[in-house]
Amino acid sequence: MDLSASTATLAAAAADIVRLVPARYTDPLLSGLLLTAGRDGVVLAASDRERTARVSCDALVHTDGTVLVPAKPLAETLRALDVDRVRLVVEGSRLAIRADGARFALPLLDAALHPGVPTPPPPGGTVSGAKLSTALSTVSATASRDDTLPVFAGVRLRAEDGALVLRATDRYRMAIATVPATDLSPDIDVLVPAGLLSEVAKQASGEVSLATDPNRFTLSWGNTTVTTAVLDGVFLSESSLVLNTVDTWVETDADTLLAAARRVALYTDARGVLQIEVGDHELRLRGTDPQAGEAEESVKATVEGGRTSPAVQSRYLIDALRPYTGTRIRLSIQPGMRATVITSVDEQEVPIKYLMMPLLPPRQ
Amino acid sequence: MDLSASTATLAAAAADIVRLVPARYTDPLLSGLLLTAGRDGVVLAASDRERTARVSCDALVHTDGTVLVPAKPLAETLRALDVDRVRLVVEGSRLAIRADGARFALPLLDAALHPGVPTPPPPGGTVSGAKLSTALSTVSATASRDDTLPVFAGVRLRAEDGALVLRATDRYRMAIATVPATDLSPDIDVLVPAGLLSEVAKQASGEVSLATDPNRFTLSWGNTTVTTAVLDGVFLSESSLVLNTVDTWVETDADTLLAAARRVALYTDARGVLQIEVGDHELRLRGTDPQAGEAEESVKATVEGGRTSPAVQSRYLIDALRPYTGTRIRLSIQPGMRATVITSVDEQEVPIKYLMMPLLPPRQ
Known part of the structure; x- marks a missing residue:
C-alpha cells in the first residue's frame, strides 16, 4: 500500500x-x-x-x-x-x-x-441527521449506564406512522422522541446500545439512512457507515404504565423552572429528594439537607385540576427539563407513585415526551 | 447581620x-x-x-x-x-x-x-500581577505534586538584585523565572506551597504586593489577601548543579520543536524516553515503543560545539518548551548525566530558564 x-x-x-x-x-x-x-x-x-x-x-x-x-x-x-x-x-x-x-x-x-466489515442490510428509510441528533441527545442520556441489563442500556427505535420513534428508560424515567422520516420501512423495531447512539448523535450530519435485518442495525451518513448487533430484551412500553389518572395540570416556563431546580438541588440530601409543591398560581420547589440547610423557590405557573405535589429526584428533574429549553412546558401529574409526564406546549421540531417516576416524600 | x-x-x-x-x-x-x-x-x-x-x-x-x-x-x-x-x-x-x-x-x-484571619505582615514590595502569573504558570507546574517532601512541592521566592526570582524543582528539572519588582525588600526568601501559587496565578491581577515575616508569606491584589505558612527545607540551589561543562549549543524555533516533540512522544515507551540527536544543521527526535512502533522527526537548528545528544523524558521536554512559545530558544547541552539548560534567544517579558536532567538512553 x-x-x-x-x-x-x-x-x-x-x-x-x-x-x-x-x-x-x-x-x-x-x-x-x-x-x-x-x-x-x-x-x-x-x-x-x-x-x-x-x-x-x-x-x-x-x-x-x-x-x-x-x-x-x-x-x-x-x-x-x-x-x-x-x-x-x-x-x-x-x-x-x-x-x-x-x-x-x-x-x-x-x-x-481481522473479522472485517460485512455489507450492511438494504436501506430502510432516511431521517435528518440534525433532528436525529436532537432526539438522541435526550433519549440516549436517559438509558442506564449499567449495561448488565441490556434493555435499560438500549434505545428502542421503532417505525410508527411513518415516523421514527425513539424511547429509552432506566426504570425511573423514560424519554420518547418522534423524528420525521422519509420512506421508513414499517418493520423497523430494534433495541440499540445507547452508548453508540450518543456518539452517532455527535457525528451524524446531512441525511442519515437506516437499515435493519433481524440481528443488525445500520446507520449511514456522508462517507460513514456504522453497524451494530441489536440488543435482546422486551422493552418496557408506555402502555404498561398508568398514565390516565392525571388530576393536576401545570403549565410553566421550562428555563425558569430549570434554573430554580438547579439552585434548590444544591440543598437536597443524599437521596436528592426535591419536593414540588403545586400552589394556586405557582410551583414551589423545596429541598432540605442536614448539612447545607434548606431551600425554597417559587416559579409562576398556570395550574388546573388538583394540587397533587410529587417529590422527585432533583437530578432527574434537571435532566427532564433540559430538552425543553426555550419553550413552555406542561406537567401532567398523577397521585400516588405514578409517573409525571412532561411535554412542550409550544411546537418542537422533534417532539419529546418525558416520563418521570416520583420518589417517596422526605421522611419528616 | x-x-x-x-x-x-x-x-x-x-x-x-x-x-x-x-x-x-x-x-x-x-x-x-x-x-x-x-x-x-x-x-x-x-x-x-x-x-x-x-x-x-x-x-x-x-x-x-x-x-x-x-x-x-x-x-x-x-x-x-x-x-x-x-x-x-x-x-x-x-x-x-x-x-x-x-x-x-x-x-x-x-x-x-473559627481561628480567624490574622493581620498580614508589613508590605515588602510589589510586582505586576500579569508577570507574576506568567512566571508562576511555568514555575508552579515544575514543582512536585507529591507534598510529602515539602522542598519539592514548593516554589522558592527570593529577592535578587531588586527582582523577584522564582524557582521550583521536582529533582528531574528546575524552572527559574525572574519577575521585575518595585521596592522589593531584600530579605524576601521563602518557600511557598506550589498548589496555592497555581491558584494565585489564575486570580492575581493589577499590582500584587508581597509581604513576609519569618513564618508567613502574604500576597495581596485588588480586594484579596492570601497568607500562607511557609514551608521548611533547604532548597536545592542552582549553584549545587554542574552547569559549566556545556559542549554543545543548539538554537532552534521553540514552536516547531514542541510540535515535533508532541508527535514523537506518541511513540515513546513506558519510561517516555525521547532521544535528541544533534546533527550538523538539525535536531532529530527519535522515539520507539514495542506497541506503537517508531518515530523520527527532524527540526532545523543552528548547532555549535560538539554533538552531545541527550535522551530525555518526553513529557518533561514538552513541559520545558511550553514557556518559550513564539520565541527562538537555545539549548546548552552537557555530556554525561548533567542538565540541559533551555533559555530564550529573544527577549522575554519574564525571563525563564529551564533545566532538564537527561535519562539513560534507551536499552538496545
Missing part, C-alpha cells in the same frame, strides 16, 4: 472510527484499524465483532493494498501532524506515516485475522 | 476564597466562610490554619455582624442565582440568602471557634 491524502480528512476519519468503535477488548486485532486502498481512495474500518464502522476518504493511491495497524497511534499521529498532506506507505513490516522531515512507523498486524 | 449586595460580586468573592482555601480537612469550622458585615461593606474570609484568604466586597449593610456558614453551599448558591442583587440576613439559627421568590437557608456555625 502506498497513498497520499489530505491529513485533515484522514485524521477526522480515523478519529471518528476510534470513537465509534472504542477498543473495549484486549485483543490487539480488534483495536486495529483496517485500511484498504483501491481505485476509489482509501477505506478505514474497524470492528469489535459487535459493532463495525467504515469511513471512505479521497486519496491518491499509488499502490493498492490492505493493512491492519493499531488504531489509536494512527489517529493520534494524524491529529498531531500540521502538514496539509501525508503519505502512508508500507515499508517492510511497518506502515510508515511520512511528512516533511518526519517518519512514524506503525507495526503491521495480521489483516487476514 | 443583614445586608444586600451585588450577586455577581459576592459570588466571585466566595468562589475565589473557596479555590484559595479548599476544604482539605473534615473539620466543618475550617470549611466555613466567615462573613463580617460592617460600615465598609462585607469581608469574606476563610482559614484552614495553614493558609487564610480574605476578600472585601461593597455591600449595603443594614445590620452589622459576623457569621460562619458552610463555604461551598454559599458559593454554589450565589453562582447559580440569576438576579442582580441578593440579600443575606440572619434568621434564627440560619443565614438566609434571599432573592425574588427564593430563600436558601444555611446553618450558622460557631464563629467564635
Whole structure:
C-alpha cells in the first residue's frame, strides 16, 4: 500500500472510527484499524465483532493494498501532524506515516485475522441527521449506564406512522422522541446500545439512512457507515404504565423552572429528594439537607385540576427539563407513585415526551 | 447581620476564597466562610490554619455582624442565582440568602471557634500581577505534586538584585523565572506551597504586593489577601548543579520543536524516553515503543560545539518548551548525566530558564 491524502480528512476519519468503535477488548486485532486502498481512495474500518464502522476518504493511491495497524497511534499521529498532506506507505513490516522531515512507523498486524466489515442490510428509510441528533441527545442520556441489563442500556427505535420513534428508560424515567422520516420501512423495531447512539448523535450530519435485518442495525451518513448487533430484551412500553389518572395540570416556563431546580438541588440530601409543591398560581420547589440547610423557590405557573405535589429526584428533574429549553412546558401529574409526564406546549421540531417516576416524600 | 449586595460580586468573592482555601480537612469550622458585615461593606474570609484568604466586597449593610456558614453551599448558591442583587440576613439559627421568590437557608456555625484571619505582615514590595502569573504558570507546574517532601512541592521566592526570582524543582528539572519588582525588600526568601501559587496565578491581577515575616508569606491584589505558612527545607540551589561543562549549543524555533516533540512522544515507551540527536544543521527526535512502533522527526537548528545528544523524558521536554512559545530558544547541552539548560534567544517579558536532567538512553 502506498497513498497520499489530505491529513485533515484522514485524521477526522480515523478519529471518528476510534470513537465509534472504542477498543473495549484486549485483543490487539480488534483495536486495529483496517485500511484498504483501491481505485476509489482509501477505506478505514474497524470492528469489535459487535459493532463495525467504515469511513471512505479521497486519496491518491499509488499502490493498492490492505493493512491492519493499531488504531489509536494512527489517529493520534494524524491529529498531531500540521502538514496539509501525508503519505502512508508500507515499508517492510511497518506502515510508515511520512511528512516533511518526519517518519512514524506503525507495526503491521495480521489483516487476514481481522473479522472485517460485512455489507450492511438494504436501506430502510432516511431521517435528518440534525433532528436525529436532537432526539438522541435526550433519549440516549436517559438509558442506564449499567449495561448488565441490556434493555435499560438500549434505545428502542421503532417505525410508527411513518415516523421514527425513539424511547429509552432506566426504570425511573423514560424519554420518547418522534423524528420525521422519509420512506421508513414499517418493520423497523430494534433495541440499540445507547452508548453508540450518543456518539452517532455527535457525528451524524446531512441525511442519515437506516437499515435493519433481524440481528443488525445500520446507520449511514456522508462517507460513514456504522453497524451494530441489536440488543435482546422486551422493552418496557408506555402502555404498561398508568398514565390516565392525571388530576393536576401545570403549565410553566421550562428555563425558569430549570434554573430554580438547579439552585434548590444544591440543598437536597443524599437521596436528592426535591419536593414540588403545586400552589394556586405557582410551583414551589423545596429541598432540605442536614448539612447545607434548606431551600425554597417559587416559579409562576398556570395550574388546573388538583394540587397533587410529587417529590422527585432533583437530578432527574434537571435532566427532564433540559430538552425543553426555550419553550413552555406542561406537567401532567398523577397521585400516588405514578409517573409525571412532561411535554412542550409550544411546537418542537422533534417532539419529546418525558416520563418521570416520583420518589417517596422526605421522611419528616 | 443583614445586608444586600451585588450577586455577581459576592459570588466571585466566595468562589475565589473557596479555590484559595479548599476544604482539605473534615473539620466543618475550617470549611466555613466567615462573613463580617460592617460600615465598609462585607469581608469574606476563610482559614484552614495553614493558609487564610480574605476578600472585601461593597455591600449595603443594614445590620452589622459576623457569621460562619458552610463555604461551598454559599458559593454554589450565589453562582447559580440569576438576579442582580441578593440579600443575606440572619434568621434564627440560619443565614438566609434571599432573592425574588427564593430563600436558601444555611446553618450558622460557631464563629467564635473559627481561628480567624490574622493581620498580614508589613508590605515588602510589589510586582505586576500579569508577570507574576506568567512566571508562576511555568514555575508552579515544575514543582512536585507529591507534598510529602515539602522542598519539592514548593516554589522558592527570593529577592535578587531588586527582582523577584522564582524557582521550583521536582529533582528531574528546575524552572527559574525572574519577575521585575518595585521596592522589593531584600530579605524576601521563602518557600511557598506550589498548589496555592497555581491558584494565585489564575486570580492575581493589577499590582500584587508581597509581604513576609519569618513564618508567613502574604500576597495581596485588588480586594484579596492570601497568607500562607511557609514551608521548611533547604532548597536545592542552582549553584549545587554542574552547569559549566556545556559542549554543545543548539538554537532552534521553540514552536516547531514542541510540535515535533508532541508527535514523537506518541511513540515513546513506558519510561517516555525521547532521544535528541544533534546533527550538523538539525535536531532529530527519535522515539520507539514495542506497541506503537517508531518515530523520527527532524527540526532545523543552528548547532555549535560538539554533538552531545541527550535522551530525555518526553513529557518533561514538552513541559520545558511550553514557556518559550513564539520565541527562538537555545539549548546548552552537557555530556554525561548533567542538565540541559533551555533559555530564550529573544527577549522575554519574564525571563525563564529551564533545566532538564537527561535519562539513560534507551536499552538496545
